[in-house]
Amino acid sequence: MNAFRFLGDMTHLFSVLVLLLKIYATKSCSGVSRKTQELYMVVFLARYMDLFTDYISLYNSVMKVVFITSSAAIVWCMRRHPQVRRTYDKEQDTFRHVVLVAAAFVLALIFNERFTFREICWAFSIYLEAVAILPQLVLLQRGRNVDNLTGQYVFFLGAYRAFYILNWIYRYFTEGHHSRWISWLSGLVQTGLYADFFYYYFLR
């Protein structure tokens, strides 16, 4: 564990907590893309399948449980919570996210570290996470006002992946040259997608 990765995990955790706070405190999810939240839940379920089989560390297991439960809680709120679900603007959140799931799955079948169920699920989750933010970015660009909490949520999500890129560079030079090209390329794509959001976010 290096500082970049820890900072990345904390920033990621913080982004999820900011979103939960916004939804819980304001009882509203206006401006939040439910499709992006559903994609993130699929990302965590596909990636943390080894939660019960591979024990890596207490930190690793606790964080996996936190990410899975928080993303499920957000999706549940946006679908089932009587007050919150009314504030979801369905007509605005129109991105066909099924296409993203299918594309990530096909990519995972072709590009993976080993052609096993676990590795294909892992690669699928990495590719899907890289594009999961798209419905949210489309919603932000459509919406007139980017409310602060949603803007901060996307900002922290972008920062988390940027920290991970520093983490991969650090590990490359300290731990030897293991092939992490799946993580690297997807991480670069993911951070790149945020670039235009950061541009508008800071100019706003």
Added chain:
Amino acid sequence: REGSHSHDEL
């Protein structure tokens, strides 16, 4: 850990 190809990152 790398040998066992387990992914130790979140």
